[in-house]
Amino acid sequence: MKSVISLFVCTFLAACFLSCKKDELLDTSPQTIFTDEQIYKDPKLIIGILANLYDRLPRYASLATGNENFSIFDEGMWSGLSNNDVEVRNNLINYNFDRWRLWDYAFVRDVNVAIDNINESNSVELTPILKKQFIAELRFLRAMDYFDMVKRMGGVPIITKQLIYDFAGDPAYLQQPRNKEEEVYDFIAAELDAIKNDLGNTGSRRQANKNTALALKSRAMLYAGSLARYNNTPGLTMSSTPGGEVGIPQSKASGYYQKSLDASKEIINSGAYTLYRTNPVLGENFYDALVNKGGNTEVIFAVDYLKSQGKRHLNTFNNIARSLFEDGGQGSSFTSPSLNLVESFEYLDGSPGTLKGVGTGSNTAAGQASWIFYDNPQDIFANKDARLYGTIMYPGVSFAGKTLKIQAGVYVWNASANKYDRTEGALNSSYTDGKTLTGLDGPSRTTTFVSNTGFYLRKYIDATAGASTSALQSDTWWVVFRLGEVYLNAGEAAFELGLTNDALTFTNAVRQRAGFPANSLTTLTLQRIQNERKVELAFEDHRLWDLIRWRIADKVWDGTTTNPDANIYALYPYRIVRPGHPDDGKYVFDKFIAPRFKAPRFFRPGNYYSSIAQSVIDNNPKIVRNPFH
Amino acid sequence: MKGITYTLPLIALSVFLFAGCEKDNRTPPGSTLTGRVVYNKEPIGVRSGGVSFEIWQRGFQLFSSLPLNIAQDGSFSAVLYNGDYKLVRARGAGPWADASDSIDVHLSGSATIDIPVNPYFIITNAGFQKNGSNITGTFTVQMVNTTREMELVRIYIGPNYVLDQNNNSANVTRTAPFNITTPVTLNVAIPASLAAENFIYARVGVKTRGINELMYSTSQKVQLK
Numbered sequence: 001m002k003s004v005i006s007l008f009v010c011t012f013l014a015a016c017f018l019s020c021k022k023d024e025l026l027d028t029s030p031q032t033i034f035t036d037e038q039i040y041k042d043p044k045l046i047i048g049i050l051a052n053l054y055d056r057l058p059r060y061a062s063l064a065t066g067n068e069n070f071s072i073f074d075e076g077m078w079s080g081l082s083n084n085d086v087e088v089r090n091n092l093i094n095y096n097f098d099r100w101r102l103w104d105y106a107f108v109r110d111v112n113v114a115i116d117n118i119n120e121s122n123s124v125e126l127t128p129i130l131k132k133q134f135i136a137e138l139r140f141l142r143a144m145d146y147f148d149m150v151k152r153m154g155g156v157p158i159i160t161k162q163l164i165y166d167f168a169g170d171p172a173y174l175q176q177p178r179n180k181e182e183e184v185y186d187f188i189a190a191e192l193d194a195i196k197n198d199l200g201n202t203g204s205r206r207q208a209n210k211n212t213a214l215a216l217k218s219r220a221m222l223y224a225g226s227l228a229r230y231n232n233t234p235g236l237t238m239s240s241t242p243g244g245e246v247g248i249p250q251s252k253a254s255g256y257y258q259k260s261l262d263a264s265k266e267i268i269n270s271g272a273y274t275l276y277r278t279n280p281v282l283g284e285n286f287y288d289a290l291v292n293k294g295g296n297t298e299v300i301f302a303v304d305y306l307k308s309q310g311k312r313h314l315n316t317f318n319n320i321a322r323s324l325f326e327d328g329g330q331g332s333s334f335t336s337p338s339l340n341l342v343e344s345f346e347y348l349d350g351s352p353g354t355l356k357g358v359g360t361g362s363n364t365a366a367g368q369a370s371w372i373f374y375d376n377p378q379d380i381f382a383n384k385d386a387r388l389y390g391t392i393m394y395p396g397v398s399f400a401g402k403t404l405k406i407q408a409g410v411y412v413w414n415a416s417a418n419k420y421d422r423t424e425g426a427l428n429s430s431y432t433d434g435k436t437l438t439g440l441d442g443p444s445r446t447t448t449f450v451s452n453t454g455f456y457l458r459k460y461i462d463a464t465a466g467a468s469t470s471a472l473q474s475d476t477w478w479v480v481f482r483l484g485e486v487y488l489n490a491g492e493a494a495f496e497l498g499l500t501n502d503a504l505t506f507t508n509a510v511r512q513r514a515g516f517p518a519n520s521l522t523t524l525t526l527q528r529i530q531n532e533r534k535v536e537l538a539f540e541d542h543r544l545w546d547l548i549r550w551r552i553a554d555k556v557w558d559g560t561t562t563n564p565d566a567n568i569y570a571l572y573p574y575r576i577v578r579p580g581h582p583d584d585g586k587y588v589f590d591k592f593i594a595p596r597f598k599a600p601r602f603f604r605p606g607n608y609y610s611s612i613a614q615s616v617i618d619n620n621p622k623i624v625r626n627p628f629h
Numbered sequence: 630m631k632g633i634t635y636t637l638p639l640i641a642l643s644v645f646l647f648a649g650c651e652k653d654n655r656t657p658p659g660s661t662l663t664g665r666v667v668y669n670k671e672p673i674g675v676r677s678g679g680v681s682f683e684i685w686q687r688g689f690q691l692f693s694s695l696p697l698n699i700a701q702d703g704s705f706s707a708v709l710y711n712g713d714y715k716l717v718r719a720r721g722a723g724p725w726a727d728a729s730d731s732i733d734v735h736l737s738g739s740a741t742i743d744i745p746v747n748p749y750f751i752i753t754n755a756g757f758q759k760n761g762s763n764i765t766g767t768f769t770v771q772m773v774n775t776t777r778e779m780e781l782v783r784i785y786i787g788p789n790y791v792l793d794q795n796n797n798s799a800n801v802t803r804t805a806p807f808n809i810t811t812p813v814t815l816n817v818a819i820p821a822s823l824a825a826e827n828f829i830y831a832r833v834g835v836k837t838r839g840i841n842e843l844m845y846s847t848s849q850k851v852q853l854k
Contacts, residue, residue, distance in 0.1 A: 093678055093795055559794050599795055604841045606721055614693045628721030628841060 040114075041123030046134055049114055053141045054207070054303075058102055058148040061541040062303070063315035063460060063478045071335045074557065075538055077568045077597050079452040080318075080334040087596070090568075094559065094602040097611035097629050100544070102152045104145055105159065111142040112162045136198035140208040140216070143191045146184055147220045151545055154246030154609045154626060155181040177622040180244035182252060185224035189259060192217045203272075205299050211267050212301045215481035218263040218489045223549045224248060225256030225496060230551040245624050246609050257493040264490035264506075273297055273483040275513045282515045283389025287458055289484070290540075291476045298483045305475035312473035320468040321393055321456040322427075322449060323405050323440040327469045330449035337392045337455040337538075339569035339591060342381075345388040345535050348515055355380055361572065361590035365419040368411075373586040377406065377573045380589055386515035391538050393456040395573045395587075400463040405439030406454060408572035411588060413581065422574065433577060443572055445595035452596045453570040459539050484510055484536055492529050500524060510536055526550075548608055559602025566600035567593050604628070662697075662714075662734065663706040664742040666723070668773065672703030673748055674832070674845035675723055676793040682744070683717040684709070685731070699723070701791055702847065711737050716744065724748055724837060724844035726774050748844055749774045749837040752782075754812070755846035757831040759853055762824075763816045766833050768846060770809040779805040780838040784815040784831065788823060792832045792848045798823050805838075819853070828852045 039045045061069035071078040071089050078089035115138050118131055126134075142160075149156045157176035165171060179187070192213045201209040228248040231240065240247025267273065276289035276298040289298050305311045317327065318334045325332040339355075346353045357372025357380070374380050378396030381388060393399055395406035409424035410431050423431070424438055427447060431437040442450035462474035491506035503524050510532065511520050521528065533546055547553035556565045571591050578584045606628030617623050665672045666680075683694035684707065697716070699705050716732040718725075725746040734742065755768035766784045781804045785797040801817040815833065823829050831851050834843035 560800065561795075561797055562800060602795060605839070606841055618692050625720070629719060 036117055040117040040121040041126060043125055043130055043134075046114075046118065046126075049110075050134070050137055050141070050207075053107070053110065053114075053138070056107055057141065057144055057303075058104055058107075059303070059478070059541070060100055060148075060544070061539075063305075063474075063476065064303075064313040066541075067315060067318055067334070069541075069544075070539055072601075073543055074338060074565065074568065074601060075341050075543055076335045076337045076457075077453060077594055078334065079336040079596070080449060082448045082596075090594075090596050091598045092601070093599055094604055095607050097606055098613070099607075099610070100152050101610040101613065102149050103156075103613060103616055104149055107145050108142060108159055109162065111138050111145070112160065114138050116162055132198050133200045136195035137201075137208055139191050139195045140199060140213055143188045143213075144216060147188050147216065147223075150181060150184040150188070151223060151548070152610050153612065154241075155179045155184050155244070157623075158184060158187050175620040175622050178243075178245045178624055181227070181246050182224065182244065182248045185220060185248070185256070188220045189217055205296070205302050206304045208301065211270065211272055212481060214263045214267050215300050215486055218260050218267065218486055219481070221256045221260035221263065222489050222493055223545070225253050225260060225493065226549040226551075228253035228256060229496065230549070241624055241627060243624060246626060254497060257496045261490055261493035261497065261499075261502075264486045264493065267300070267483070267486050268490065268506075273300060275483055275487070275509065277513060282386035282513075286387045286390025286514065289390075289482075290459060290479055291462070293477055299477075299479050300481040300483065300486070302477040302479045304477040307472065307475045312475045314470065314473055315460055315476070316462040316467040316474040317470050319457045320461050321399065321404055321441050322451070324399060324402060325468050326466060332468060333449050333451055333456065335457055335539075336443075336451040336453040336594075337457060338453055338594070339455070339571045340565065341534070341538055342388065342392060342394065342455060342571070344531055345385040345391075346531075348383050348385065348517075350516070350520055353384065355571065355589065355591070358571065358589045358591040361592040363422045365417075367590075368420055368588075371588045373576060373583045373588060375586055377587045379587075385535060387535055389458070391457075391459045391535070393458045393461075395454065399458065399461070404441050404456070405436065406441045406443065406451070406456075406573060407436050407439040407575060407587075408443050408454070408590075409438050409574050410577050411574045413576075413578035420576065420578075431575075431577065433579075436575065443570060452594045453568065454572050457539065479540065484513075485540075485542075488529070488533055488536060491524075492533075495524050495526070495529060507532060547603075551608070553603040553607065554605050557601035557603040559600050561600055563600065566602070568597040568601075570594040570597075658708050658710045660711050660736050661706060661708050661739040662736055662742070663739070664704070664744060666699055666703045666705070666746055667743045668725075668746055668748050668751060670743070671751075671753075673723070673725070673746060673751070674703055674834075674847055675699050675701060676842055676845070677701040677791045677796065679793070679795075679842055680723040681719070682722065683719050684734075685715040685717060686712060687715075701793060701845070709736055716742075718744065718746065721841060724750075724835075724840055724842045726776070747774055749777050749840065750779055750835045751844055752833055752835055752846040755833055755849070757849050757851045759819075759851055760816070763818055764829070764831050764851060766815045766817075766831060767812050768833050769812050770835055772809070777840065778838045779809070780836045781805055782813060782815065782833060782835045783843070784817050784833045786817055786819065786823065786829055786831045786851075788826055788829055790830055790848050792830050793834070793845060794843060798829075823853075827854045 060066050070076050078086060080086060115135055118134055155178045158179045163174045196210045196213040199209050199213060201207040228250055231247055232250040274297045279285035279288050305313055320332045322333050343353045343355060357370060359371050360367035376396055381394055393404055397404060409422060411420035411422055414421045427438055427442060427450060428440040429437045443452060443454040444450050460476055462476045466472035467474040487506045487510045491503045495503035504521055508519050508521055512518055547556055558566055560566055569591055571589055574588050576583050576586050576588060609626040611626060611629040612623055680699040682697040684697050685694050697705050697707050714734040714736060716734050718728050720727045725748040751771050751773055753769045753771055757764055757766045764786050770782060781802050783800050783802045785792050785800045787797040799817050799820045801815055803815055828850050830848050832845055832848045834845040836843045
């Protein structure tokens with residue numbers, strides 16, 4: 001007991017003596033926090049701020065954030081876990097009006113704070129040239145963010161200064177109304193023009209340089225041009241508000257298209273980039289064009305990942321084909337590309353990409369009448385656009401040296417019924433003849449974590465060993481801008497301006513890389529351009545925004561069970577069992593709506609612009625609501 | 630000593646549990662607001678899960694709307710606390726013209742209200758019958774509000790009562806313009822998936838150009854056998 005008391009006294013005394021130093025203690029500068037002053041005098045720390053902002057750039061569907069958004073439109077569907085909260089991606093009754101809402105003013109404020117602080121800094125290390133470059137980069141980031149907001153929300157308030165409350169009791173002067181939609185696009189163009197020559201980073205693919213700014217301008221102006229043109233098409237639902245917060249006058253279309261074309265041409269003519277053509281195997285080449293990080297001549301701007309620095313993502317773990325999954329058992333194959341997308345890839349002779357000789361899957365003689373018996377499962381995809389191989393793994397192909405085992409079952413000849421009888425089994429099962437019944441890669445109608453459509457993703461899937469484990473993960477980069485898109489932007493803008501020859505040159509350049517002969521297109525329609533973008537830019541977060549700006553999303557995804565575009569189709573391969581017959585051992589294909597896909601995609605006119613959160617309107621009554629909500 | 634060690638936590642636990650019942654729970658809302666969306670006292674059929682109104686109440690820190698979902702037959706019901714509410718017919722919500730006035734709802738106990746709307750087109754006198762391997766629907770389309778054009782009419786059939794754009798087994802569309810001064814007839818073939826049923830349901834809808842939602846007739850049962 002005595003010792004306890006003495007210990008207590010000792011502690012008390014020690015505390016007393018320590019507290020004498022309290023003035024010094026309070027003056028100690030913090031070891032874990034930087035003050036604004038310290039940050040904005042040191043270029044290295046400012047780069048840290050930039051890195052943070054680059055990382056926070058909004059991305060709707062990408063390798064890391066929004067990976068599930070690849071399976072909610074018509075490029076693919078969900079084949080992962082069947083819990084209701086994820087299975088709903090196949091059963092969306094409609095898209096909620098806030099599904100792709102973005103009100104990213106925290107980002108805008110952080111940029112504005114950084115710009116103001118850099119302007120005020122009088123550190124010697126921060127030379128005027130550096131200051132100019134940093135501010136240019138910050139303004140680029142802000143323009144990127146505004147573009148992402150305007151494409152989702154329509155016109156938003158343009159804030160270029162910090163908003164500081166004066167504590168006088170009336171915040172009304174901080175409440176900015178929405179700018180017109182066209183003003184935001186004009187703001188983006190003006191900002192990019194103003195800063196493009198101040199951006200350094202020449203040759204960088206991870207930080208913005210002049211060409212990155214031009215690529216953003218090329219895309220943003222193309223969006224503005226098509227919004228001006230197609231929002232006003234007769235017979236289409238017009239989305240506009242009286243104040244012009246959404247809705248760009250039709251007369252502005254040509255001006256925007258011209259700006260887009262000029263920006264695209266400046267990139268193409270600069271010679272800084274070329275379409276990637278390193279690999280002589282065209283399908284592999286298209287795959288490499290996106291994932292090859294060493295000496296890639298096509299990529300303009302990407303969100304990079306690096307395993308050694310702990311920056312990685314789960315895209316390969318999530319989406320790799322089941323038989324290639326390295327983390328044991330099941331857990332992959334989240335996104336299954338749709339047959340709709342596969343059939344959008346044309347044949348190299350320019351004919352439409354509809355697959356030949358497929359049955360209906362009804363298991364009747366009539367449903368089997370149109371079958372073509374293929375020697376190998378991949379033969380049905382012969383002579384297709386090489387980008388199909390580069391984007392999608394289909395039956396019979398291999399990845400990382402392993403052949404995929406895609407086979408849904410067998411069809412056994414039934415002489416008495418004069419038709420084939422269908423048999424499907426569990427994954428990786430054998431038929432009584434000792435050969436495969438159902439492959440490990442499915443497709444399966446009900447099994448989770450195996451393709452429901454018969455296809456797997458190849459684009460962005462990492463072939464490195466261990467990339468599909470949750471421990472190692474993948475560090476493929478996410479390409480934001482690449483020359484292929486710029487060519488298509490140029491082609492579309494030229495087409496809309498009536499410059500058909502230029503449009504053909506640009507569009508054919510992209511097609512030639514995919515294996516089409518030179519000048520494969522001699523005439524151009526908007527539908528052709530739309531399909532070209534669908535196949536070239538599949539799974540690169542373009543499809544939704546393209547359909548929105550062309551104002552066809554509510555027609556393509558009209559929620560009707562009978563509309564083939566609104567439903568996700570599957571293609572199931574089967575082996576023929578008919579001993580002694582020449583067709584024995586050959587392969588046939590059935591096409592039907594994917595079994596797990598229940599509700600047709602339904603995009604309502606109210607989805608063209610997202611709803612604005614009620615809390616935003618409560619805080620700022622000057623904010624006007626978007627049409628339809 | 631041992632007894633105390635064991636019983637003390639037990640007592641503490643039970644005190645917690647019993648006290649918790651007092652603190653955590655509020656009385657659930659008990660007043661029901663029911664009603665229908667009507668034009669000329671007739672309910673307006675809509676898409677299941679597709680149309681909702683907003684219920685607002687002022688006087689609380691959180692100012693946000695509650696959705697009032699309209700069932701496919703045009704009826705709705707919500708369980709709320711007693712109080713004064715504003716019912717807002719959100720813009721562009723249904724197949725009718727926007728109305729900016731909110732409706733005051735005083736709820737004490739329960740209330741039934743009919744919400745009047747101003748549809749562009751309505752369907753009246755819809756009737757369905759089996760005609761060989763087809764279902765034939767006959768109905769009248771009536772233009773109510775002349776500010777917009779009709780885009781199309783569509784007949785839906787399916788195995789369930791809930792029937793609309795999203796839920797149907799087969800549908801057939803007739804695109805405007807066509808004569809609506811006389812009754813319109815639409816045929817839809819009974820698909821193989823429904824051929825074995827004893828009865829199915831049928832419904833027609835009319836779409837106005839530039840409006841999200843269709844206005845539907847009542848879902849009607851059609852005997853196949």
